Amino acid sequence: MKKLRLAFMVCNVFFVLAACGGKAATSEKDEKAGKTDVASIVISKGEYIIPDDKEVSEDEGYLALEVTIKNESKKSLNVSSGDISLYDENDSKVEPASVYSEDESFKLLGHDNLSADKSKTGYLVFKVDQDSQYELHFEPQYYDVENMDKEIKDVVLKIDTAEYKDTTEEPSAALTAFIDEVFLAKENEKYDTVVANNKEATAESFDEEFTKALSNFFSDYEPTNEELHQLVESFKTSNGKVAEVDQKLLSVYPNSATIQVKPKALSFDNMDDEVESLMDKYIEENKDKEYSDYQAVYVDAEKYLLENLPEVFSVASPTELDTYGDGYRIQLKKIDDKWEIDTVKSSSNNYYEYLEEAFRGGLYK
Known part of the structure; x- marks a missing residue:
């Protein structure tokens, strides 16, 4: 032929x-x-x-x-x-x-x-x-x-x-805007044009889970919701100044994308010495104070810790947070010319849950 x-x-x-x-x-x-x-x-x-x-x-x-x-x-x-x-x-x-x-x-x-x-x-x-x-x-x-x-x-x-315009970088820009606004309290002007997730609802959900995780950080003192929310905002603000997020586009198709994320951010594990130092400092300075019982000392010591944690956050250094060793594989899908990050909690999407945990400083919810 x-x-x-x-x-x-x-x-x-x-x-x-x-x-x-x-x-x-x-x-x-x-x-x-x-x-x-x-x-x-x-x-x-x-x-x-x-x-x-x-x-x-x-x-x-x-x-x-x-x-x-x-x-x-x-x-x-x-x-x-x-x-x-x-x-x-x-x-x-x-x-x-x-x-x-x-x-x-x-x-x-x-x-x-x-x-x-x-x-x-x-x-x-x-x-x-x-x-x-x-x-x-x-x-x-x-x-x-x-x-x-x-x-x-x-x-x-x-x-x-x-x-044909190459738009394969759009999912990465969307994920960056998402992380900035939801996890790091950083304003990102691209969010509304490239991200499909509801910003307020997603940030509120993250903050609520972060608040629950922080409440478990204290053994004796019971912080109020207002105190916990203020601590969350303080952590996110300090984290936003030092966090680094390495992204690698693993795949991009017309309506879906997968991105490997390797964050370097603040971790509570790396603050153990500072936390212990603050507790010891309070107990030493108040050892002559009369308390009705032994536990009351630690209640006040943890309240003192809570009040001073924002200062600890502000001087802490970021560390690599990678549970899997090869990063977190985050899934995105395209909806009406914007990209939606898959935040659904499921056994098939545990990478996103671990990413949330990483930006909570490693705290379990």
């Missing part, structure tokens, strides 16, 4: 090709399309992703193209990703990337048999240079016994990879 490199550029209300629409093929409305008597192909959208365990250089990227193939003939048509090839400016074939994702909304184009007028949609992923020209060739696999001599033409679409 002879390959013909033909460019079908159809400019109408349905198909907007590169030659007609300039460099704006970044939305679902900006489509590239081509058609023969046998089949048609439409690239409805494209975006850069980060597949699991894949790395690229600064100028490279994994381009995911969502394509729809339709059978335009009256007979059945076999389709698969193998019918589509990508060629660079040197006419070298670019092999499709091997990608696996548990994201059910990200379906790769697989093998199927299409009846007349039926279509199939799926993603194709190629590792490309982000500012280069390519050609996408679709060779329909159509066999007509009655017309064996009929030539089946390729559909050829021009691909300018510069048209």
Whole structure:
């Protein structure tokens, strides 16, 4: 079967090709399309992703193209990703990337048999240079016994990879804003534009669990809720000044992402000496004071400790907090162009619970 490199550029209300629409093929409305008597192909959208365990250089990227193939003939048509090839400016074939994702909304184009007028949609992923020209060739696999001599033409679409904006850093920006606002009492102006989680509700939930954990920190004195809340805010403020959060994008798909987080922050374990020193100081300074019982001394000593802990927080140094050793794998999903951090407490999402614990200074709730 002879390959013909033909460019079908159809400019109408349905198909907007590169030659007609300039460099704006970044939305679902900006489509590239081509058609023969046998089949048609439409690239409805494209975006850069980060597949699991894949790395690229600064100028490279994994381009995911969502394509729809339709059978335009009256007979059945076999389709698969193998019918589509990508060629660079040197006419070298670019092999499709091997990608696996548990994201059910990200379906790769697989093998199927299409009846007349039926279509199939799926993603194709190629590792490309982000500012280069390519050609996408679709060779329909159509066999007509009655017309064996009929030539089946390729559909050829021009691909300018510069048209597709790389937004793979957005989930990281969303997680940074989330950590700043929820865990560290730091204002992050990007929160409302990139994070889908309700800021006030999520922060309140974290503060409540932190308050419960802090109440268990005291054995004899029973702090009031107001005292505990003030202590939480003091800790978060001091933590926000010194905490460091290392992030690594493990995977980014159109509607989901996984980020490895390794925090370096304040830890109560590293404050043991200061805590003991404050307790000893109070007891020594008040050893001649009359108490009705022995425990009363420790009640007052812990109250003194609570009053002075903000000073301890302010001079404490951060430490690496990593229960797993390889960081916490935080899951995100895209909702209405924003990213939602998965905060649901479950056995399948214990990484987030451990991340919360880390930003509570290691205190159990």
